[in-house]
Amino acid sequence: MTQSGDGGADKSEGLKLCRRRFLASVAVLAIPGAPALARSYSGIKPPFFPFGADPPRPINPAGWYFLKPNEVAMVEAIVDRFIPADHLSPGGKDAGCAVFIDRQLAGSYGASSRLYMKGPFMPGLATQGYQGELTPAGRYRLGLARLSDYIRAHYAGKEFAALSHAQQDDVLAGLESGKIELKLVPGFSARAFFELMLQNTMEGFFADPLYGGNRGMVAWKMIGFPGARYDYRDYVEKHNQPYPHGPVSIYGEHG
Numbered sequence: 444m445t446q447s448g449d450g451g452a453d454k455s456e457g458l459k460l461c462r463r464r465f466l467a468s469v470a471v472l473a474i475p476g477a478p479a480l481a482r483s484y485s486g487i488k489p490p491f492f493p494f495g496a497d498p499p500r501p502i503n504p505a506g507w508y509f510l511k512p513n514e515v516a517m518v519e520a521i522v523d524r525f526i527p528a529d530h531l532s533p534g535g536k537d538a539g540c541a542v543f544i545d546r547q548l549a550g551s552y553g554a555s556s557r558l559y560m561k562g563p564f565m566p567g568l569a570t571q572g573y574q575g576e577l578t579p580a581g582r583y584r585l586g587l588a589r590l591s592d593y594i595r596a597h598y599a600g601k602e603f604a605a606l607s608h609a610q611q612d613d614v615l616a617g618l619e620s621g622k623i624e625l626k627l628v629p630g631f632s633a634r635a636f637f638e639l640m641l642q643n644t645m646e647g648f649f650a651d652p653l654y655g656g657n658r659g660m661v662a663w664k665m666i667g668f669p670g671a672r673y674d675y676r677d678y679v680e681k682h683n684q685p686y687p688h689g690p691v692s693i694y695g696e697h698g
Contacts, residue, residue, distance in 0.1 A: 501653040501694065504542060508549035509580060513602065514587050518544060518640075520604040524611050525644045532665045533658075535644055543647030543656030544583075544640075553580035566630055575630045579639070586636035589625040590618075651693050660698035663690035670698070 507515055522535030522544070532538065551557055555578040567574035577585065594603050594614065603611060617623035618637035625633040647656030649663075651671070657663065660670065669675045670690030678686055689698040 499653065499693075502542070502546045502655045504539075504655065507545050509553060509583075510541075510545045510548070513591070514583075515541065515545070516604040517587055517591065517602065520611060521615070521640060522644045522647070524608065524615055525641055526648055527608075532661045535648065537658065538648055538661050539652075539656040539658035540644045540647035543650060543654055544643050546655045547643065547646075548580045548583055553583075554578055573631050573635060575628060577628060577631065582631060582636065582639060585627060586625065586631075586639075589627060590614075590636070593623065593625060652696065653693055660690045660692060660696070664698055 510518060519536040519541045522540040524535075526532070526535035526538065526540065528534035528537065535541070547553060560576065560578070562576065564575050573582070591602060594601060594606070598606060598610065603614065606614070614623065615637065618625075618633045621632070621634050623633050625636065627633065627636065647654070650656050652658060652660055662668075663670050667686045668690055669678075669686055669688065671693045672688070672691045675686070675688075678684075691697055
């Protein structure tokens with residue numbers, strides 16, 4: 444039912460007045476240092492931070508943050524067998540893959556800080572991967588220790604780094620195939636440990652150098668990847684042609 448008379452006009456004027464008051468209040472809040480704004484945030488941190496979209500900080504390439512000395516030797520030897528040096532690129536160790544893994548395990552990835560890690564823990568499907576309570580850091584610590592135990596028991600007390608390349612390849616092939624079984628935890632097999640190390644090694648080899656791996660952008664140079672260049676649209680359609688410029692890292696380092 445509609446109203447007649449001046450009631451509609453009064454209502455329209457009231458709405459205009461409310462809008463004026465609203466716009467006026469917004470204008471006051473937009474004035475730097477306005478008393479209303481100061482009172483609103485007095486003693487309370489704003490829900491945003493300046494420069495929040497800055498790129499990540501480069502890692503410190505010196506020292507080891509997570510891996511122990513015996514683990515460092517093992518991981519460096521493993522990444523060198525995953526990515527052996529040849530005429531195309533240096534090996535995984537010289538490319539910084541072990542450093543990348545160490546820094547990742549010491550950070551949020553290693554602690555699973557971005558994942559829900561409270562129980563109950565139930566077995567997952569094969570496509571879901573490990574579903575237990577061990578973080579990646581915990582899986583590495585357990586896996587490396589059990590792998591060391593196995594190698595010492597089967598190779599006259601030697602460590603993985605002391606084995607010949609052929610012996611190292613035999614061990615890694617045994618992990619991948621499941622022929623070698625390690626005393627781990629339910630849901631985390633020797634093959635799963637192999638796949639975890641291989642995945643992290645590949646990530647370190649191809650990641651931006653600021654994360655510790657891909658030292659000197661060797662992997663990007665090998666495949667002709669332009670990196671974080673601002674614009675390379677002129678070359679997108681030039682298939683099967685080498686990219687004529689070297690790669691650029693996030694922080695502007697030229698390869």
